[in-house]
Amino acid sequence: MTNVNVTFYGVLAELAQKPSISLHGVSDTDELKQQLLQQYPDMAKHNFIVAVNNQLINKNTSITNGDQIAVMPPFSGG
Amino acid sequence: MMLSKDEINRYEKQIRVNSIGYEGQQKLKQGRVLVIGAGGLGCACLQYLTAAGVGHLIIIDGDVVSESNLQRQTLYHTDDIGLPKAETIAAKLKKQNPFSEIRFLNEFLSVNKAIELIPQFDLIIDCSDNFGTRYLINDVCVAFQKAFISAALFQTEGQLGVFNLRLDNNFSANYRDVFPESDKSNSALDCHAAGVLATLPGLFGIMQANEAIKYFVSPSTCLINELLILNAVSMQQFRLKLTSATGVVVPLDRIQEYRYNLPCAKQDNTEMNETQISLVLNGNWAIIDVRDSNEEPSLKNSQIQNYPLQKVLSNHEGLKQHQNMLMVCRSGQRSRQAAGYLREVYPDKNIYSYKHGIEHLLEVLNHVK
Numbered sequence: 001m002t003n004v005n006v007t008f009y010g011v012l013a014e015l016a017q018k019p020s021i022s023l024h025g026v027s028d029t030d031e032l033k034q035q036l037l038q039q040y041p042d043m044a045k046h047n048f049i050v051a052v053n054n055q056l057i058n059k060n061t062s063i064t065n066g067d068q069i070a071v072m073p074p075f076s077g078g
Numbered sequence: 079m080m081l082s083k084d085e086i087n088r089y090e091k092q093i094r095v096n097s098i099g100y101e102g103q104q105k106l107k108q109g110r111v112l113v114i115g116a117g118g119l120g121c122a123c124l125q126y127l128t129a130a131g132v133g134h135l136i137i138i139d140g141d142v143v144s145e146s147n148l149q150r151q152t153l154y155h156t157d158d159i160g161l162p163k164a165e166t167i168a169a170k171l172k173k174q175n176p177f178s179e180i181r182f183l184n185e186f187l188s189v190n191k192a193i194e195l196i197p198q199f200d201l202i203i204d205c206s207d208n209f210g211t212r213y214l215i216n217d218v219c220v221a222f223q224k225a226f227i228s229a230a231l232f233q234t235e236g237q238l239g240v241f242n243l244r245l246d247n248n249f250s251a252n253y254r255d256v257f258p259e260s261d262k263s264n265s266a267l268d269c270h271a272a273g274v275l276a277t278l279p280g281l282f283g284i285m286q287a288n289e290a291i292k293y294f295v296s297p298s299t300c301l302i303n304e305l306l307i308l309n310a311v312s313m314q315q316f317r318l319k320l321t322s323a324t325g326v327v328v329p330l331d332r333i334q335e336y337r338y339n340l341p342c343a344k345q346d347n348t349e350m351n352e353t354q355i356s357l358v359l360n361g362n363w364a365i366i367d368v369r370d371s372n373e374e375p376s377l378k379n380s381q382i383q384n385y386p387l388q389k390v391l392s393n394h395e396g397l398k399q400h401q402n403m404l405m406v407c408r409s410g411q412r413s414r415q416a417a418g419y420l421r422e423v424y425p426d427k428n429i430y431s432y433k434h435g436i437e438h439l440l441e442v443l444n445h446v447k
Binding site: 007009010011019047049051054055056058070072073074075076077078 | 115117118119120205206207208209212229230231232233235236237256257260272274279305307312316317318319320321
């Protein structure tokens with residue numbers, strides 16, 4: 001059973017009300033996104049990217065136990 | 079291009095840095111940099127680019143200084159409220175380093191301006207505060223093969239990257255490689271709406287200047303194919319590895335038609351000229367003389383009220399009753415600042431500045447009589 005740590009950035013951390021969570025039983029990044037949106041429906045309003053072990057991913061990518069996941073929206077302030 | 083004796087004295091400490099040296103300092107002197115945005119990031123970045131000896135800088139920003147900027151935009155002071163940012167910061171930077179050529183444009187970056195300006199510079203620095211401008215800068219830089227340094231902020235976190243740097247066979251990742259545009263892009267809040275820690279734009283603006291120095295001196299050391307994220311509270315850093323060239327490129331001929339969500343000038347038509355003045359003389363307008371009360375010539379006219387600039391900035395209650403105001407001073411500078419400030423305070427009123435100054439206004443008034 002996979003167990004991964006998900007770190008939130010920007011407004012996503014605000015929506016989750018914490019900087020990171022553990023997720024269990026997700027096998028790829030599409031599943032991970034689905035589970036996040038189920039848990040935090042307001043995240044669907046935001047554009048965000050997913051990184052697995054610090055690498056930005058552009059397509060569905062498999063996740064293995066212990067992977068470090070980051071989800072991040074673009075910032076715009078200056 | 080040789081450095082003068084005075085320049086060598088000024089930059090001595092930096093020339094002693096092994097990775098810079100005399101040659102590196104020469105490269106900075108020859109550098110031509112376009113800085114887009116003179117807000118929090120721009121203030122910090124420009125101050126260090128100028129101090130470090132970047133030879134040619136141009137600043138573009140159509141915004142005016144407002145009170146809520148002062149907490150983080152450290153080159154502006156209370157006296158600057160209502161003044162155009164680009165012009166105000168350029169004046170300060172010129173005093174900071176007479177060896178740097180500093181130019182400014184008091185306007186927001188438009189598609190046409192981006193296409194005109196960006197090809198003329200070695201390096202572009204994105205200090206903007208909105209997605210429309212960020213995507214426009216990206217697309218024009220990619221089209222003209224120019225590198226750009228981008229930073230962006232959210233409350234206590236920031237993102238930094240050096241994009242589209244020329245490598246041996248291709249270019250480093252660009253902004254669209256990281257954040258493909260989405261119809262949700264506008265949901266991200268700007269500094270004003272989201273809030274921002276005072277020191278955050280300082281940290282990131284200086285990091286942008288740091289990358290700019292590296293770009294001129296040793297480009298291979300720049301932060302490419304990575305996005306750096308720093309949380310200023312936890313002080314934790316995250317480096318996101320990027321893959322370049324995902325193929326998302328807007329070709330130059332499509333940039334013109336692309337719908338960027340760009341900011342528009344709040345300052346449009348603040349200044350009134352002599353042909354427009356008849357509107358004021360015929361209608362229900364107050365003329366506000368913002369010179370100090372002892373300045374000559376003194377004006378005696380029922381339509382004219384003396385209200386010095388400092389008083390406008392500190393207590394504008396006495397002007398509240400007027401719906402239409404024409405600000406005037408000796409040369410048009412203070413009146414422009416007063417009009418800019420009052421427009422921020424009273425967005426529903428008609429407020430203008432008389433650009434030709436008081437002597438000219440008197441002539442017009444006499445002529446009408």
